[in-house]
Amino acid sequence: MAATPSGNAGAGARVTPGRRFGLPTWMSGFVRGVRSHAMVTAAVIVAVAGWTGAATAASQTAPPDTSHGGMAGMAGMAMGNAGPSGGHRMPPMPADIPMMPGMESLHPQGPAYVPGAGTDVASLPAGVASTPVEMKDGDTLNLDARLIRRTIKGATYAMYAFNGQYPGPLIRVHENATIYVRFTNHIDLPSSIHWHGVRLANKFDGSVGLTQDAVPPGGTFVYQVHFPDAGLYWYHPHVREDIEQNLGLFGNVVVTSPDPHYYNPANAEAVLILDDLLVDTQGIIPYGRDAADFTIMGRFGNLFLVNGEPNYHLAVHRGDVVRFFLTDASNARSYNLNFGGAPIKLVATDLSRYEHEQMVSNIVISPAQRYTAEVRFGTPGTFALTNRVQAVNNYAGEYFPEVDTLGTITVSADPTTADHAHEFTTLRANTAVTSDIDRYRKYFDKPVDHELALTVNIQGLPNSIVSFMIVDTMYFSPVEWNDGMPDMNWVSTAKEVHWIMRDVATGKEDMDINWHFTQGDVAKIRIRNDAKSMHPMGHPIHFHGQRFLVLARDGVPNPNLAWQDTELIPVGSAEDILLDASNPGTWMAHCHIAEHLEAGMHMMFTVDPAP
Amino acid sequence: MKADLLTMGTALMAAVVATGPGRNGSRLLRPAIDSISLEPTSDARGASGVAVLTRSPSPFGMSLTPDGHLRYDVHLHVSGLPADPRVYDGATAYVAWATVPDLSLARRLGPVAADGSSSGEVDWNKFIVLVTAEKTSVQPGTKPGAKPGAKPAAEPHWSGTILLKGVSPSTWMQRYGSHILNNGGNPQW
Numbered sequence: 001m002a003a004t005p006s007g008n009a010g011a012g013a014r015v016t017p018g019r020r021f022g023l024p025t026w027m028s029g030f031v032r033g034v035r036s037h038a039m040v041t042a043a044v045i046v047a048v049a050g051w052t053g054a055a056t057a058a059s060q061t062a063p064p065d066t067s068h069g070g071m072a073g074m075a076g077m078a079m080g081n082a083g084p085s086g087g088h089r090m091p092p093m094p095a096d097i098p099m100m101p102g103m104e105s106l107h108p109q110g111p112a113y114v115p116g117a118g119t120d121v122a123s124l125p126a127g128v129a130s131t132p133v134e135m136k137d138g139d140t141l142n143l144d145a146r147l148i149r150r151t152i153k154g155a156t157y158a159m160y161a162f163n164g165q166y167p168g169p170l171i172r173v174h175e176n177a178t179i180y181v182r183f184t185n186h187i188d189l190p191s192s193i194h195w196h197g198v199r200l201a202n203k204f205d206g207s208v209g210l211t212q213d214a215v216p217p218g219g220t221f222v223y224q225v226h227f228p229d230a231g232l233y234w235y236h237p238h239v240r241e242d243i244e245q246n247l248g249l250f251g252n253v254v255v256t257s258p259d260p261h262y263y264n265p266a267n268a269e270a271v272l273i274l275d276d277l278l279v280d281t282q283g284i285i286p287y288g289r290d291a292a293d294f295t296i297m298g299r300f301g302n303l304f305l306v307n308g309e310p311n312y313h314l315a316v317h318r319g320d321v322v323r324f325f326l327t328d329a330s331n332a333r334s335y336n337l338n339f340g341g342a343p344i345k346l347v348a349t350d351l352s353r354y355e356h357e358q359m360v361s362n363i364v365i366s367p368a369q370r371y372t373a374e375v376r377f378g379t380p381g382t383f384a385l386t387n388r389v390q391a392v393n394n395y396a397g398e399y400f401p402e403v404d405t406l407g408t409i410t411v412s413a414d415p416t417t418a419d420h421a422h423e424f425t426t427l428r429a430n431t432a433v434t435s436d437i438d439r440y441r442k443y444f445d446k447p448v449d450h451e452l453a454l455t456v457n458i459q460g461l462p463n464s465i466v467s468f469m470i471v472d473t474m475y476f477s478p479v480e481w482n483d484g485m486p487d488m489n490w491v492s493t494a495k496e497v498h499w500i501m502r503d504v505a506t507g508k509e510d511m512d513i514n515w516h517f518t519q520g521d522v523a524k525i526r527i528r529n530d531a532k533s534m535h536p537m538g539h540p541i542h543f544h545g546q547r548f549l550v551l552a553r554d555g556v557p558n559p560n561l562a563w564q565d566t567e568l569i570p571v572g573s574a575e576d577i578l579l580d581a582s583n584p585g586t587w588m589a590h591c592h593i594a595e596h597l598e599a600g601m602h603m604m605f606t607v608d609p610a611p
Numbered sequence: 612m613k614a615d616l617l618t619m620g621t622a623l624m625a626a627v628v629a630t631g632p633g634r635n636g637s638r639l640l641r642p643a644i645d646s647i648s649l650e651p652t653s654d655a656r657g658a659s660g661v662a663v664l665t666r667s668p669s670p671f672g673m674s675l676t677p678d679g680h681l682r683y684d685v686h687l688h689v690s691g692l693p694a695d696p697r698v699y700d701g702a703t704a705y706v707a708w709a710t711v712p713d714l715s716l717a718r719r720l721g722p723v724a725a726d727g728s729s730s731g732e733v734d735w736n737k738f739i740v741l742v743t744a745e746k747t748s749v750q751p752g753t754k755p756g757a758k759p760g761a762k763p764a765a766e767p768h769w770s771g772t773i774l775l776k777g778v779s780p781s782t783w784m785q786r787y788g789s790h791i792l793n794n795g796g797n798p799q800w
């Protein structure tokens with residue numbers, strides 16, 4: 001009989017009455033058929049699933065699909081290894097999570113992609129640490145993306161970098177400055193630069209297929225970037241982020257306010273970009289050439305990097321207050337950051353400070369989000385910067401505590417030269433923020449203008465994977481803090497997994513959605529994360545080119561507002577955001593898990609200029 | 612054999628796909644992740660309740676303890692309990708509790724008000740919610756099964772009759788390890 005890939009059973013699927021959770025009759029035949037085997041062979045699973053597996057490792061000459069699921073890509077150079085697995089390598093399994101039976105012969109559909117493959121890594125220029133660059137209004141910065149060589153924990157990798165730096169140059173610029181960035185693409189993929197969170201002119205947003213064509217290898221594009229809002233921003237390509245951003249193409253922009261007291265006094269500033277790379281003993285786990293892999297949960301790394309380094313270190317004096325600018329540049333990972341128990345004052349997020357400063361004991365940050373926090377190290381000693389989460393072991397059906405040490409802060413016994421303890425313990429009310437937001441309060445109770453449902457459609461994964469995923473369907477964490485099923489996640493590509501933003505009113509999905517606003521409109525948008533889909537997951541949703549307030553989470557009003565561009569919507573939750581449609585153009589909104597974006601989770605909205 | 616395995620995939624999915632297909636043809640049977648149905652014990656037939664879980668407030672949306680436990684506010688609504696708790700061995704109040712699956716920890720969420728409501732906070736990965744009938748002053752008790760004379764637990768523990776119980780949605784998390792494909796085709800149940 002014809003093998004039919006099946007991810008979601010339709011309404012017509014047969015259910016044995018009264019046997020839904022018992023041992024269905026079909027299983028007796030199954031058990032008979034395989035009883036003599038130690039385990040079900042992978043070959044059978046593959047054949048039954050209609051999974052073409054190794055047979056698809058055909059042409060290695062076409063460029064990666066850089067289309068974001070339908071937008072025009074540009075040709076790049078081809079890389080990849082031939083072979084029965086198409087050049088793919090299974091990610092290492094975490095301790096205590098064994099590989100599922102049959103997985104050893106599965107791999108993502110389509111050939112693998114290894115940037116720089118065929119290049120002698122030793123011949124690549126060595127990457128260097130990021131350097132700050134102060135830019136004045138009208139200045140021009142050349143940003144050159146190219147392959148570099150990096151040695152991390154003794155292993156050498158071919159990676160990408162802007163100007164050879166990891167992360168890319170740290171741009172410091174004043175509020176309301178306009179700078180020019182001449183981007184030259186010397187990597188082996190088409191690329192662009194997106195200025196995340198910046199309310200800049202639409203045509204410089206870097207959204208390939210929407211605001212510009214991709215910059216081909218060897219090509220150049222000049223971005224005119226205007227920074228209307230003080231805050232912390234970052235830049236990254238908007239082409240195959242799952243590859244390009246993951247391999248190091250990102251950097252921060254710190255936009256400073258003319259107000260010298262915008263932040264509290266601090267003894268030091270530290271700009272930290274968090275990232276995680278997925279490696280094994282042979283190198284970076286290859287990517288999908290024609291379609292992103294790891295599309296169920298996104299690619300969770302096992303090598304944690306802060307500013308590109310596995311052992312971030314900062315030395316301060318006893319009593320020092322350090323202002324940390326934090327960005328999550330990971331493809332998929334949300335972090336729960338601790339500073340060794342040192343007290344943390346939360347000051348600002350994406351595009352603004354909070355109405356009220358508040359003390360927190362830890363910081364939860366999701367892909368593309370930023371937080372500005374001041375931390376006081378009052379006692380000498382070593383403070384570990386850690387990610388501490390309750391991770392899931394899907395094999396055991398249990399949680400386990402995961403502690404990832406990202407770096408250390410050593411505090412010397414020497415006292416600080418300027419003690420800001422009083423200012424640190426004083427929580428300010430930022431009246432400038434509140435009075436700006438006051439102009440929008442009349443819209444807080446308006447009806448919902450648009451409602452989005454976040455969901456997924458999975459079709460065509462091997463039956464073995466689907467049957468394991470069904471085991472998963474009884475419970476989903478609101479946010480997944482680790483990958484408890486990396487073998488299965490890896491096999492899923494953008495060809496089988498389709499993440500969906502659905503406009504509830506029209507039923508339109510993803511790039512068929514194009515909401516229209518007029519500049520000056522203030523729109524209430526409800527975003528609901530469907531808990532009943534085949535494999536729900538928390539999604540960090542990002543709106544380009546505008547700013548929004550999170551008015552309410554699950555109907556509970558947000559008591560401390562700040563302007564954001566990215567908000568994590570947990571599974572089963574509904575959140576109301578108030579979009580300040582201030583910036584004309586046709587823009588993208590999408591999930592910032594790189595693999596979900598590649599698997600379709602993006603839509604459009606247009607802000608027409610005010611008449 | 613191919614047919615058997617293909618059937619397996621379809622039937623297994625059918626087994627968990629409820630009626631009323633959505634846009635993608637699936638509506639999976641799954642306990643709600645934000646509420647706990649409280650079922651009566653034989654001591655409280657006719658009683659019912661629900662414990663609704665909401666995210667504890669946090670500027671990050673997700674409220675986590677430093678070690679990563681999700682912090683939930685638990686809002687109970689119970690009904691059908693006898694108006695006078697004294698029928699339960701002279702108890703004077705109904706009290707809501709949370710405990711962990713091995714019962715080694717307990718947390719007093721709070722008394723059940725006359726309107727059947729109670730609330731508290733829980734930050735365990737998997738937990739059980741209970742409503743018991745207690746004497747007015749709930750003293751720190753000992754863990755169930757503890758030897759007579761054992762030191763009282765640091766946290767107060769219920770000592771009265773359990774009337775309603777329910778497990779956290781996370782308790783429904785299943786094990787890949789028990790999957791038929793991990794057991795040579797021989798189910799282990």
Ligand SMILES: [Cu+2]
Pocket residue numbers: 499538539540591592593596597601
């Ligand atoms: Cu997503």
